[in-house]
Amino acid sequence: MARYIARRLLYMILVFFLLTFVLFSLYQLMPANRAYTDADAEIKQLRGGLTPAQQEIRKDELYLKYQRLYGTDTQNVVVLYLRWLGLSSKYTTQSSSQFQIIRDNAENRATCLKFVQQVGGFPVVVKRAHDLSAYKTLANEQELDAFIASDEFQAAQEELKTLRDPNGRLDITFILEAVNCKRVPSGIFEGDFGYSYDHGKPVVEVVPAHMRNSFLIGLFTEIAVLAITIPLGIKCAVKKGSRFDRFTQIFTLIGFSTPSFIIYIIFIVFFCSILGWFPVSGMLTPGANYTGFRYVLDLLWHVALPTICLTFGSLASITRITRASMIDALNLDCIRTARAKGLSEKVVIYSHAWRNALVPMVAIIVGGFFGTISGAMILEQMFGFKGMGLLFLTAVRRADYDMIMFLEVIYTFIGLFSNLVIDLCYGIVDPRVRISK
């Protein structure tokens, strides 16, 4: 058993990396370039004091600086992915005094020497700007002159002039860098999950509150759903063909075929507008700062209708599955034997048939509990309920990059973990699985 778990965990980690890599590389296809927009924004603030030529220079420097900050100074997807994870390193500081762009103008020698003085003297490293790979180490001034005058440098600048692209590609060929410039890994494994533009906070500060809300609704819903559907499904299977069963069949068919948002809208129209029992949206009454018991009551009042709606939306499909698996269990030969032995009907149903029916149900039950954490998107959008689903929806709509990636990681992890738990539960529920492992 332990070996099985270990194997599954290993497999889970592998799949996790694969899936996140796929999603990450998909997201790199987005044409947004954060470094460019940030540099643009900053240059607009400084516009007042600089001439256009100086602006160009400053913009290039800022662009490079932001690229190093976000770690997007390379085009290689694998490296970007590793940096995001935190397994590969990127520059820690934003300071633009960490590097100096070697331009093809009359003052290049002077500016380079000034930079060298700033960083405390030679040696310095010449790096190619587009992927920050080391090109050459310069040990003293003569080597610097030789480099600037070299054919290599001139040829590179010439080539650049023909390729100049104002839409975000780095138009610098070489930079000077101090030898002991520090690069440190910082990413998910270091605890840096990113910064959400939308909320103005680091991602880890935004998510827990939403997760708590989704879990709150989800827990109530899951308990209510299971409490209703399991007895209902068992009764329908036992009394198969009766009027009660047929009635329930029709209801579950309609409920299963209706898109969830239609059920929600009918409930909203009925309960909020016609009856006026519940409020339509939000989590708390705006403006009123209740405390203590009244706060809890207010919260529950707001949460009631979404819970009821979510329960109704999930009733139909789970009842069907319960009924189907219970019918399959009741058709087993061992049930016929149990009845022939003279056991009471109650024992036959709950102790024999239900145990067999439980096996396929495990996936549903456990999956349902884990699914509550990820939140029901449509429900939360309609009710304005601040849960994980709404968080994800708004993040995708506003292209809040870090938030989307973080939520993706959570969803993938939950999915894989719930698969593992389901497999383990199969083992707990079905002794045959246990033994064969």
Place this chain on the structure above:
Amino acid sequence: MKHENIFRKLARWFVRSIFGLKFEEKWFHINSNTEKAREITYKNGVPDDSELIVSPTRQIFNRFMERKFAVFSVFVVVAMFLVVFIVPHFMYKYYDAYTETTLKDLPPTFDLMSVPNEMKDQIKSIDSYSGFTVGLSQEGKVYVWGAASFNATGVNLKDIPQEVRDAKIAFVSAGFDHIIAIGEDGKFYGWGNNRFGQYDIYDADKNLIQDDNIANVPDDVYYGRLDVSQIKRVTSGYQASAILMKDGTLYIWGNMKTYDNMINFIANSEGEPKKGFVDIDFTLSKVVTIDETQSTINTTGAVSKRKKNRAGSGLFGAARTSISGEGTDLSTFLGERKITEIRATQSSICLLLDDGSIALSGDFKDDNVEVPVLEDGEYFIDIEGGNYHYSGVTNLGHVYSFGGDHYYQASAPALEGAAKIYTGAFQNYAVDANGKLLKTWGLSHFLFGTDEAGANIAERVIAGGRVTMTVGAVAVIIEIIIGVSIGLLSGFLGGAVDIFLMRVAEVFSSIPLYPFLLILSSLLAQAPISEDAKLYMIMVILGVLGWPGFAYVTRAQVLVAREAEYVTAAQAMGVKTRRIAFSHILPNIISVILVNMTLSFAASMQTETSLSFLGFGVIYPRPSWGNMLSRASDAVAAINFPWQWIFTSVILILTTICINTIGDTLRDVMDPKSTNDK
């Protein structure tokens, strides 16, 4: 037994689906197969049971056909497919991005063009600007028909005030959300929305807006001081109205925000109205008049000399005789002729000249009906304008229509004896000399109402059904092709291939569906590919994320079927592996795949609907059942305009129920252990 052809079969199945087996047997004088099966015939003294043996497929089919609701569902699904794929070819005027603000948010109405019976023989005048029409009979009674109730503002124009009902009315005119009426004694009535000065003077007690942009009703009009016999024309625009007297005095009032040049026509600061006009009408954003001294179109209100060509100001500079023809400068065009009438649509004007010919100016949309060619000696005696079209009646009693034709309002029938013509916004009413209604043509009904853009919901439901069902069908087909192939391979070959393929399926099935779909469609939305290509990509993505289900099912079935003896026999005979898999095993598995196919089709449709509802799948203007329901997410709109989501929901739910029933019934009839209960 009667000769059994396809029509008889269809008729039998239809009767069986609605009424049941008993009636089918009674009416068609047959015994069903199960009945036959229970009869025991003897052959050579021994029970002859050769007819009890039917192939498994035949047996499944028979048992399926016994279930009323399943057969009914098949009919519904087939009918739905036919409707959504064939009817769009007959919706000639439909296109996805159609908008019409004067027709927005109308409930299902069928009386948009139905003149009340009391008025049909004595029509005095008819006027309309949006979804409702006001009519005046020769007895002086006012009638309102069409979609006259505005849920959002609570205004219902069919509630004609009692005083109007009691009085004898001489003139009526309908604007966008108000109606004004002038009694024969000159008294002024108005009802409807009065928040923008359509018919009421600002009073501190009433809840009205006082604004520089509102021109109030002139006192002469409001206090009933006008001489009704001197009124030449009463007309209304968006939230404004105008009365033109025979001596050229113009009273005009209303919401000036929509008409940027109305300020040139209102009374001056002493309250004296402007004079000297021959005719007036409203376009979408301009008031157009004819000045009697110069007979040039006066769109700015500035009086211009004849010599200086001010007619070239703005939109209505060049005049022409046909919709798509070349325009010439107006004074050159006119020569010595004078303009007698001016009528306007939303974006164009039509001038009736004193020799009976017409001149057009302004913008016309692409799909217009051209100006008709009149017979010799025929000339127009009257022109009226709707929102996008014109209709004219000639001296010979014929009527012609031209201009915008989206609701066939420009397709005039051949008539004789027409003396007057009245136009609504999208309708035409041809009336003879006695006031009797001859014929109507134009927009007569909305089956499911209109949505917030003004488009016909019935047409969008059908076009949207095509999109939704195509997406569902293609996604399922892709799922089947990938999933069944992988399942067959994995189940039949076993070993390392099996383990590897199942791992791949596990990876695909652990991708969280909705987050992945959302991200992919938001990426797609920014991709520089055509809209059609984006739709195909969505279908492919749905298919590619859903195939593991089919792979698992197929693999399980193959693992069972692999142990059968016919497979061993085939292998012993030397049949190739591929042939065994596809020709021997697959036909035995196909029943289970069929069941999953129907259920998966319903699930794909649901996924696409939810995705479009959230705004990520099919994007406006292309309709889909999901994004047509997105308006329902706003609780206020859902209550005020219930028709916008109820019809689509009902059709969607019905289709899904029927598809699910077919799948469920198939699964029930294929299970050899289940007893014969319905």
